Amino acid sequence: xxxxxxxxxxxxxxxxxxxxxxxxxxxxxxxxxxxxxxxxxxxxxxxxxxxxxxxxxxxxxxxxxxxxxxxxxxxxxxxxxxxxxxxxxxxxxxxxxxxxxxxxxxxxxxxxxxxxxxxxxxxxxxxxxxxxxxxxxxxxxxxxxxxxxxxxxxxxxxxxxxxxxxxxxxxxxxxxxxxxxxxxxxxxxxxxxxxxxxxxxxxxxxxxxxxxxxxxxxxxxxxxxxxxxxxxxxxxxxxxxxxxxxxxxxxxxxxxxxxxxxxxxxxxxxxxxxxxxxxxxxxxxxxxxxxxxxxxxxxxxxxxxxxxxxxxxxxxxxxxxxxxxxxxxxxxxxxxxxxxxxxxxxxxxxxxxxxxxxxxxxxxxxxxxxxxxxxxxxxxxxxxxxxxxxxxxxxxxxxxxxxxxxxxxxxxxxxxxxxxxxxxxxxxxxxxxxxxxxxxxxx
Amino acid sequence: xxxxxxxxxxxxxxxxxxxxxxxxxxxxxxxxxxxxxxxxxxxxxxxxxxxxxxxxxxxxxxxxxxxxxxxxxxxxxxxxxxxxxxxxxxxxxxxxxxxxxxxxxxxxxxxxxxxxxxxxxxxxxxxxxxxxxxxxxxxxxxxxxxxxxxxxxxxxxxxxxxxxxxxxxxxxxxxxxxxxxxxxxxxxxxxxxxxxxxxxxxxxxxxxxxxxxxxxxxxxxxxxxxxxxxxxxxxxxxxxxxxxxxxxxxxxxxxxxxxxxxxxxxxxxxxxxxxxxxxxxxxxxxxxxxxxxxxxxxxxxxxxxxxxxxxxxxxxxxxxxxxxxxxxxxxxxxxxxxxxxxxxxxxxxxxxxxxxxxxxxxxxxxxxxxxxxxxxxxxxxxxxxxxxxxxxxxxxxxxxxxxxxxxxxxxxxxxxxxxxxxxxxxxxxxxxxxxxxxxxxxxxxxxxxxxxxxxxxxxxxxxxxx
Numbered sequence: 033x034x035x036x037x038x039x040x041x042x043x044x045x046x047x048x049x050x051x052x053x054x055x056x057x058x059x060x061x062x063x064x065x066x067x068x069x070x071x072x073x074x075x076x077x078x079x080x081x082x083x084x085x086x087x088x089x090x091x092x093x094x095x096x097x098x099x100x101x102x103x104x105x106x107x108x109x110x111x112x113x114x115x116x117x118x119x120x121x122x123x124x125x126x127x128x129x130x131x132x133x134x135x136x137x138x139x140x141x142x143x144x145x146x147x148x149x150x151x152x153x154x155x156x157x158x159x160x161x162x163x164x165x166x167x168x169x170x171x172x173x174x175x176x177x178x179x180x181x182x183x184x185x186x187x188x189x190x191x192x193x194x195x196x197x198x199x200x201x202x203x204x205x206x207x208x209x210x211x212x213x214x215x216x217x218x219x220x221x222x223x224x225x226x227x228x229x230x231x232x233x234x235x236x237x238x239x240x241x242x243x244x245x246x247x248x249x250x251x252x253x254x255x256x257x258x259x260x261x262x263x264x265x266x267x268x269x270x271x272x273x274x275x276x277x278x279x280x281x282x283x284x285x286x287x288x289x290x291x292x293x294x295x296x297x298x299x300x301x302x303x304x305x306x307x308x309x310x311x312x313x314x315x316x317x318x319x320x321x322x323x324x325x326x327x328x329x330x331x332x333x334x335x336x337x338x339x340x341x342x343x344x345x346x347x348x349x350x351x352x353x354x355x356x357x358x359x360x361x362x363x364x365x366x367x368x369x370x371x372x373x374x375x376x377x378x379x380x381x382x383x384x385x386x387x388x389x390x391x392x393x394x395x396x397x398x399x400x401x402x403x404x405x406x407x408x409x410x411x412x413x414x415x416x417x418x419x420x421x422x423x424x425x426x427x428x429x430x431x432x433x434x435x436x437x438x439x440x441x442x443x444x445x446x447x448x449x450x451x452x453x454x455x456x457x458x459x460x461x462x463x464x465x466x467x468x469x470x471x472x473x474x475x
Numbered sequence: 476x477x478x479x480x481x482x483x484x485x486x487x488x489x490x491x492x493x494x495x496x497x498x499x500x501x502x503x504x505x506x507x508x509x510x511x512x513x514x515x516x517x518x519x520x521x522x523x524x525x526x527x528x529x530x531x532x533x534x535x536x537x538x539x540x541x542x543x544x545x546x547x548x549x550x551x552x553x554x555x556x557x558x559x560x561x562x563x564x565x566x567x568x569x570x571x572x573x574x575x576x577x578x579x580x581x582x583x584x585x586x587x588x589x590x591x592x593x594x595x596x597x598x599x600x601x602x603x604x605x606x607x608x609x610x611x612x613x614x615x616x617x618x619x620x621x622x623x624x625x626x627x628x629x630x631x632x633x634x635x636x637x638x639x640x641x642x643x644x645x646x647x648x649x650x651x652x653x654x655x656x657x658x659x660x661x662x663x664x665x666x667x668x669x670x671x672x673x674x675x676x677x678x679x680x681x682x683x684x685x686x687x688x689x690x691x692x693x694x695x696x697x698x699x700x701x702x703x704x705x706x707x708x709x710x711x712x713x714x715x716x717x718x719x720x721x722x723x724x725x726x727x728x729x730x731x732x733x734x735x736x737x738x739x740x741x742x743x744x745x746x747x748x749x750x751x752x753x754x755x756x757x758x759x760x761x762x763x764x765x766x767x768x769x770x771x772x773x774x775x776x777x778x779x780x781x782x783x784x785x786x787x788x789x790x791x792x793x794x795x796x797x798x799x800x801x802x803x804x805x806x807x808x809x810x811x812x813x814x815x816x817x818x819x820x821x822x823x824x825x826x827x828x829x830x831x832x833x834x835x836x837x838x839x840x841x842x843x844x845x846x847x848x849x850x851x852x853x854x855x856x857x858x859x860x861x862x863x864x865x866x867x868x869x870x871x872x873x874x875x876x877x878x879x880x881x882x883x884x885x886x887x888x889x890x891x892x893x894x895x896x897x898x899x900x901x902x903x904x905x906x907x908x909x910x911x912x913x914x915x916x917x918x919x920x921x922x923x924x925x926x927x928x929x930x931x932x933x934x935x936x937x938x939x940x941x
Contacts, residue, residue: 042746095476096742122604123477126750127847170751202829203846204745206755206811235826247823249744249850432933436841439934442758461937469939 033159033278034074035264036151037088038179040165041125041172042097043197045090046249048164049101050257052076052086056111058265058408067405070266070276076111077154084111087155089147090118091179093125093136093171117151119143125170129211130450132174133218137182144179145186152187160191160224160281168199168208173215177222184222191281194223195260198230201429207443209434214452217460220467224281225289227297228423229256233333240336241304258408259301262415263368267401277401287399288364288419290392293470298422300327301415302335315412317369317377324367324416325381331360331422344386361474362387362420367400371412374402389474424471431464476514477606479736479749480598481538484626485579485619487644488612489540489547490721495611495729496536496556498856502733505856506741515740517559518601537601539564539594541626543583543618544571563597566590572617576658577898577905579621585900591626592633599634606739607638607749609732610670614662615646615655624665631669638750640735641670642728645800647679648877654891656881661905663878664912671753672763674731675871677800681724684708687796688723688772706773709857730855731767731799734863737817738851744822747815747849755847756811756867761916765813765865766804768797771858785820785860789828792864793836802870808927809838810867813847818860820850839923840931869927872920879913886910 039048052075059071076084086105090098090113098120106112119140125132152158163180165172176194183192196216199208219226234255238247242255266276269283277283289295302320305313323335330342342358365387369377379400388397407413437443438457447457483492499516517534536559542548545567552560566587572579599605608630612623630639643666646655666673688706707730708723738747757763770791792814795803816825825848838845855861885891886906895901 046744094746094748096746100742123606124746124748124750126748126754128750128754170754200826201844202826202833203844204848205751206842206845206847235823239823244823246821248821252822432936433844435936436934440758440841442841443754445760446754446757462939465937465939 033157034087034155035159035281036148036155036161037075037086038148038161038163038183039088039090039101040163040176040179041092041169043166043169044164044172044176045092045097045101047195047197047253047256048088048090049104050250050253051164051260052088052105052111053108054254054257054261054408055265056084056108058261060110061409064405066276067266067403074159074264074266074280085114086111087151088113088117089144089151091120091144091171091175093121093132093175094123095120114151117147119147125174127168127170127205127207127211128446128450129170129174129177129214130447130452132170132176133178133214134451136171137175137178141178141182145182148183157278158187158190159279160193161187162193162195162281164195166197166199167212167215168205169211173211177215177218180219180222191224191285192222193281193284194219194226196226196228197256198228198426198430200231200235201426207446209430209437210443210447210457212430213434213464214457214460217463220295220463223295224285225297226295227260227299227417229259229299230426237304237334241334242306255304259299259415262301262370262407262413263299263417265370265403265407267368267370267403269401270399276403284366284417287366288417290364290396293467294363294419296419296423296427296467296471298333298418298420299415300324300333300418301413302327303410303413304334307409310409317373317412317414320412320414321377321379321381324414328362328365328416328418328420329360329387330358333422344384346386360421361389362397362418363389363474364392364397364419365399366417367398368415368417369400369413370403370405370407371410372404372406374404374412377402377414421471421474424468427464428468431461431468435461477604477739477749478515478537478602479607479609480595480602480605481516481536481609481611482541482595482626482630483538484541484610484612484623485616486542486544486547486613487616488619488623489542489551491611491642491644491725491728492538492540493551493554493556494722494725495732496538496559498726498729498733500534500559502856506853515736534559536560536564537598539566539591539598541566541591541618541622543568543579543622545569564594566594572621574652574654574658575617575894575898576621576661577895577901579617579619579623580625580661581621581898581900583618583622584625588629592629595630595633605634605637607640608634610639610641611728611732612641613644613646614659615650615652616658620658620662624662624669627665627669638753639669639671640749640752641666641673642732643673643675644728645675645677645874645878647677648881650678654885654894656878656885657891657895657906659878660882660913661909663875663916664909667761667912667916670763672757672765674767674865675764675800675874676728676731676767677874678724680799680801681727683796684727684772685723691773707769727769727799730769731863733855734769734815734817734861737853737855738815738849741851741853743849743851745848745850747813747847747851751847752813752865756813756865758810758842758867759919762810762867762919764871765867766802766871767799768792768864768866769799770797770862772797785824786828786831788860788862789832792862793832800871800874802868802874804866804868804870805836807837807868807870807872808924809836809845810869810923811842811845811847812836812867813849813865815849815851815863815865816860817851817862818854818858819852820860822850825850837927840926869920869924872917872924875913875917875920879910879917882910
């Protein structure tokens, strides 16, 4: 079964390119026929001349980034984008969510729907749709929200996963917090699950783990691509009965997003080492899983600076408020293990009921997928996709800043110009506050 | 690829504009990229879209040149840039506006209204996606100030969807035009009401920067030789030969315009389009005065560029010596700030410097992290990297207050007023209304200033019933 990806805006198109690049080089690596075939089928199709073409649609309101992504893919010699699988205009959305959602989205609805339809019809079976975008700008956020809405209307039975990139907290776009609140409030009703990467976190991974001195957006995007790829490449799941799972998005959503109030997913991967150090590093499953578990519990997004003091509460303390204890409660977790000796990996630590809310049993809350095939040159690799309180603080910060700005009505005239009202803002704030409240109250 | 049209009005506007086109051609010749990138400011002669392989000789500037005297425009037409303009883009008259805003705005404004709109339409027709009008003019004279603001009004009427970015040269206190305060304040009202963004530039600041660079290059300190053609005041490498007076100052403004549009013209890892500038930097419709600062002013001939120098570039952008008006933004309140970086700079350098400088820069309470950033991979000619900072900062308030003072000094005595009131269509109410508009603008900045340093509590969040 295949996934059709929609890349929206500058970020979506830049990250999407890195993702397909990783997926392709991983799939084509070495002599792993069955894995290769499954991976290629999932994300690419083959032309009559044997070229691999990504099952993707590239959308942006200005042409520069799409042109860049398409030409870089073509240069790789291993894969490319479909020649006509893209849509762009001349002028961007000006970092304005309302411009994207109210003007550009509806104006180009038919063209975009047609492009997606073509990719969907090309699949033997559709596993689902993945929309990739940032929340800070205008096109990814505004047009991306509108497009997700259209896809939900046209494919009501399909799984839709939204991959979001959250901007640096100290600002890339001044109105980024408005755009984030508006986007996520709307997506919450439309999406099956929302998978988030934060630029701040990935930046730190680049600096502290990968030792990159002058971090570029390319570096950041490659880390995101690696983490996302490790989740989406073929794996053996509980339902797949010894074959590579054919319903990755469906299984992801049912494993993690079982309740409509809780759809925010975060990712962390271990190990992340510079490629030059790989030859000298040894990885053991017990050590990796122990670190990953503590990263989850203490809400540390990478394997440096883990606070080992944080413990899940004992049974009797469960219902007391845990603000400030540093413990990150999970709703559900999905562990994806890839590489050598994967069947010997002991995942019992993640089945501890103390990690989870009381209203899901650990059997329901915890799932794991495995693949004996090493991913992206890592001999062993473990990725944890979590539905937990991990994103609560950054989300709360985002909303806090947006609310302060809204209280002075700064920039509101720019949004009203394009067709949304103060009421719409208030509705979106209410929706996100509800999400924050739900996650804070997890016990 | 969007297009922008430059409208240059008056003597100053046309002189700056001339430098702009010269430097734009130099930049595009230097950057060996496919022709379609030229399209934002140039069209192939004969109109229409650019094809691949266009050469400099066949390019036509997307510009409209307006002046009520012939001298400056004629000079342009006789100079090396004559190929780049054709006669349909020009509008001239003979007698000038006599440094009288009313003559420019009312008399010529009405007389030439049809022709101006016609020329604008023609230029717009050659664009398949017109994004922005750049208006270049001075505030102190008659044509640039009066007719220029009339043109601004026409742009709003005829092309309401297109962004209007105005580059206004403000007179210094020692300006030799006696009526420049009248002209400036009358023009200010138009700018406040009809422009999307204004980039104010003060002559005195340009003079100071020019002197600083000249001092540096004649200083003779070892290791301080300035690389040829890298100074922001240099026109070297362009088509025009010998440097004329004011060229150095005008080159600075020309570089400002080139840098603002760089991200729209070239690739980068974080693009910043022109419509994003207005969106991010204008929190309230009337507060759209963005103080520009350009760094570096020159590149030393010494080629090795340690990171320290890169950080120095960021620090300089906030120093009062690099601002293009006489103001010290660090002492006032930032409402928003945009950093447009060109060249080999990565996001980590950008983030590091923002973290480093943030503590010393006072931002308004509801926009503590009010940074808009852009990374364009192509540096300007002669540099390996450069930074343009646009600040929406209350430091414009003292400039405006000074302007108002100079105005009231004259107005109290009704000095020279009759020259204006004699012009048909002009009434005294224009003066009082313009003064009122300026005062309320100053008051708005003042209100924001008053919040500086005060601990403003966070607005109480919405409560969710559990």
